[in-house]
Amino acid sequence: MATIAVCAPVGARSHDAPADPAVMPEITAPAAYMVDVNSGRVLFARDAQRRFVPASLTKIMTSYVAFELIASGKLRLDQSFVMRPETFRQWHGVGSTMFLGNNSRTTVADLLEGIVTVSANDACIVLAEGIAGSVPAFTAMMNAEVRKLGMRNTHYNTPNGWMDQGQTYVSAADLATLSTALITRHGDLYRRFYGHERAAFNGIEQQNHNPLYGHTAGADGVKTGFTGEAGYGFVGSVARDGRRIIFVLGGYPRPVERTEQSRRFAEWGFAAWDSHPIVGAGVKLGTAPVQGGTARSVDLIAPRGYSITVPHGEGPHYTLAIRYRAPLTAPIARGDEVASLIVRAPGQPIERLPLVAARDVRVGGALDRLRDGFAAMIKPAMIKR
Structure with missing residues (x-):
C-alpha cells in the first residue's frame, strides 16, 4: 500500500453519557491497525510496521498453512496424527491445551478446532509434527508463506507462539495481511473453524477468549494471544452487510483494556466509515x-x-x-x-x-x-x- 492513513486517538470520554460509536475511541495499545477488507483502505494505524511478540496470534499462520495444504489436496481433515511420547512430556498441560493423551491420535479437523477455538498449544505441535515431521520443518513452511504474502516484519520460530526470547515476531500490518488472506482465500474453512464461542474435546468444554463474541454483531474471528513476554494481543474480524473489517491490537498490559477497547474500535470502524460497492x-x-x-x-x-x-x-x-x-x-x-x-x-x-x-x-x-x-x-x- 502506498501510504497509511493515521488517525490520532482522542481522550477517554465521560462515562455519564453513552459513547458515540462514530467518535474515535481511546486506543492505548502500542501497536494498532484497522483495514476495510473490501476496499483495502487503512482506517487506522499506529506503529503498524513495528515488530512485536505475537504469543498465540502465531496460531493464525499455523491454521493458514494447514488451510493451504487442504486446499491443494496435500492434507485431509480426516487424517489423524499421533501425540508422540516426547511431545507429550514437553507439552502436556503447558499453557492453553486440548489435554491430548500420550500416544493418542487426533484428526486434523479436531486439531484445528482446538488450535483456533481454545488456542491449544499441544495441538499445534502435534499438527506441525504430523504435517512436516518436525517443528523446524513446519516453521520453515510458515516462513515460506510469510514471503509469499509479503509480510516484511514477521518471522516464526514456533507454531504455537510459546515464549522463545523474541525469535518469533510479527507486525500489526502483517497480521492484517495474513488474516485477510486466511479469510479471502479459504472462506469455507474459515467459516468451519473460526467464529466458535466454545469447543469440547474428550468431554472437556472450553471457552474462546475472543472479546467480541456475544457482544459485537458480526464478529467471527480471529484470535487472541497472551504470554508474559507479549502482553495481551488481539486480531479481530467483523462482517456486516457484506462489509468486513479486520483490526489488530498488540501489547496491552491487562486484558480489560483489550476487551473494552476492541469492542469500541470495531463499532467505530463501521459507524465512522461508509462502504460503497x-x-x-x-x-x-x-x-x-x-x-x-x-x-x-x-x-x-x-x-x-x-x-x-x-x-x-x-x-x-x-x-x-x-x-x-x-x-x-x-x-x-x-x-x-x-x-x-x-x-x-x-x-x-x-x-x-x-x-x-x-x-x-x-x-x-x-x-x-x-x-x-x-x-x-x-x-x-x-x-x-
Whole structure:
C-alpha cells in the first residue's frame, strides 16, 4: 500500500453519557491497525510496521498453512496424527491445551478446532509434527508463506507462539495481511473453524477468549494471544452487510483494556466509515495478453466484491485502472493473481486490489508459438495502417 492513513486517538470520554460509536475511541495499545477488507483502505494505524511478540496470534499462520495444504489436496481433515511420547512430556498441560493423551491420535479437523477455538498449544505441535515431521520443518513452511504474502516484519520460530526470547515476531500490518488472506482465500474453512464461542474435546468444554463474541454483531474471528513476554494481543474480524473489517491490537498490559477497547474500535470502524460497492465478485474488468500459452489472452476478474471506503456522510469519487506486466506468461491457473485494480480517490492513498485469471492457460505447443511469432510480426504493419 502506498501510504497509511493515521488517525490520532482522542481522550477517554465521560462515562455519564453513552459513547458515540462514530467518535474515535481511546486506543492505548502500542501497536494498532484497522483495514476495510473490501476496499483495502487503512482506517487506522499506529506503529503498524513495528515488530512485536505475537504469543498465540502465531496460531493464525499455523491454521493458514494447514488451510493451504487442504486446499491443494496435500492434507485431509480426516487424517489423524499421533501425540508422540516426547511431545507429550514437553507439552502436556503447558499453557492453553486440548489435554491430548500420550500416544493418542487426533484428526486434523479436531486439531484445528482446538488450535483456533481454545488456542491449544499441544495441538499445534502435534499438527506441525504430523504435517512436516518436525517443528523446524513446519516453521520453515510458515516462513515460506510469510514471503509469499509479503509480510516484511514477521518471522516464526514456533507454531504455537510459546515464549522463545523474541525469535518469533510479527507486525500489526502483517497480521492484517495474513488474516485477510486466511479469510479471502479459504472462506469455507474459515467459516468451519473460526467464529466458535466454545469447543469440547474428550468431554472437556472450553471457552474462546475472543472479546467480541456475544457482544459485537458480526464478529467471527480471529484470535487472541497472551504470554508474559507479549502482553495481551488481539486480531479481530467483523462482517456486516457484506462489509468486513479486520483490526489488530498488540501489547496491552491487562486484558480489560483489550476487551473494552476492541469492542469500541470495531463499532467505530463501521459507524465512522461508509462502504460503497464498486465491483462485484467475479466481474470481468479487462483482458490481458498471454505469451507462450494455448490461448493468446485471459480475462481478468475480481476474486471478491470490492468497495470504496469513505468517512461517514461523504460521497464516493474515484477512478479505476488495471495494471499488470505485459504480456503474461503461460502457464496460468484459474484464480492466479495476475493483475491489480488501481483505485484512486481524492485525498486517499492509492489502493491496489488483486485481479485473478478467469481460466487456465496451459503452456502452448509448437503451433501456438508459431502463432505468437506471426502475430508479433504483423502487429507493426497493422499499426502503420
